[in-house]
Amino acid sequence: MSNDLIERLRTNNCDNLYEFSLRKEAAKALEAKDKEIELLEKGYDALLDDRNEAWERVAELEAALRDMFALIDEGFLCRDISRDAESGWAIKQLGFVQRLAKANQALGESDE
Numbered sequence: 001m002s003n004d005l006i007e008r009l010r011t012n013n014c015d016n017l018y019e020f021s022l023r024k025e026a027a028k029a030l031e032a033k034d035k036e037i038e039l040l041e042k043g044y045d046a047l048l049d050d051r052n053e054a055w056e057r058v059a060e061l062e063a064a065l066r067d068m069f070a071l072i073d074e075g076f077l078c079r080d081i082s083r084d085a086e087s088g089w090a091i092k093q094l095g096f097v098q099r100l101a102k103a104n105q106a107l108g109e110s111d112e
Contacts, residue, residue: 065103072100 071077
């Protein structure tokens with residue numbers, strides 16, 4: 001074989017090896033990205049599950065709070081008026097009344 005032909009074969013071989021190497025690196029990079037996407041999808045799915053559980057819990061808490069207010073409205077949970085005449089008693093009850101108003105407002109059922 002002539003030196004020119006040998007040199008062209010070597011060059012062609014080097015080009016092929018370089019191209020093969022690039023393809024191999026690209027395949028590794030794509031595989032890494034696929035794994036990263038899979039992890040992100042799993043994380044997203046977990047967040048969705050957590051969000052759905054939180055909304056379910058919110059619904060349960062709202063129902064419980066509505067039941068508590070219903071008990072108050074029906075007279076089953078009543079305020080003790082026996083200490084109304086004591087000095088400062090009304091001020092002590094103010095915090096409790098404010099909490100009830102805040103809970104009622106959170107339900108969107110204020111009397112405004």
